[in-house]
Amino acid sequence: MTTSPDPKSPVSASPTSTETSAPVPVPAAGFDEGTFQKIPEPRSENRLPLGDGAWHQISPKYVVGQLIGYVATLVLIAAVVLVVRFVSEENWPLIPGAIAFVFFLLLAIITPRQARSIGYQLREDDLVFRRGILWQRMVAVPYGRLQLVDITHGPLDRGLGIAQLKLVTAAASTGVTIPGLPQQTAEQLRDALIEVAETRRTGL
Incomplete structure (x- = not known):
């Protein structure tokens, strides 16, 4: 009796793996908890295809953090506009203020979809990262070329329980x-990548 690999596991061990091409360690259960579950794709036939394999996404809390940042920036801009208007006793400062408001409103509208477009896939030899709807980017990072895996998070990220992995x-x-990335997911992914990167560099 044969069993098929878990479709949500980050990578499946290849039966042809050698000592210099070890499979990526599978993180603990719950790796994808608290994240988006489906990457939206552009409708164009010329889009970058997702391909086969399991894609992992980021936390919806990333959107919350971005929106909080937009609101804080708008409050600061509004304060500057009101001060300039009061000092100059002119209405022209309201024009750049209105432009900034429309700009950040558009950002707030598209941010959730942009966040859903972010995903990564752990393949046998590399990590594939993709993002973007109108301007798509997809890059493969070979495990054997990794020099540093860094986790960073500011005060707001810590409050939301998320981090970014560089x-x-x-x-x-x-x-x-x-x-x-959820904090626990970022730590699990960092440890898994460091482990497999050391193995691949040894085989180079």
Whole structure:
């Protein structure tokens, strides 16, 4: 009797793996708890396809953090606009204030969809990161080229229980930052990537 791999596990061990190509360690259960579950795709036939394999996404709390940042920025801009208007006794400061309001309103509308477009896939030899709806980006980071796996989070991120994971390689163009990961997920993914990166560098 054969069993099929769990479709939500980050990677499945390959039967052809060698000592220099060990499979990515599977993080503990609950790895995808508290995250989005489906990546939206553009309707264009020329879009970058998702391909096969399990995709993992970020936490909806990332959207909350972004919206809080937008509101704080708007409050600051509004304060500056009111001060300038009071000092100048003119109405022209209201124009850039209104433009800024419309700009951040548009950001607030598209941010949830942008957050849902962010995903990563743990394959046998690399991590594939993708983001973007109108402007899509998809980059593969080979495990053997990883030089640093860093977790960062500010006060707001800590309050929301999320963090960003930064993957640094020798080539700056292939480094990526995965934002909005649940804290526990970021720590599990960091440990798994460090473990497999050490194995792959040994085999280089």
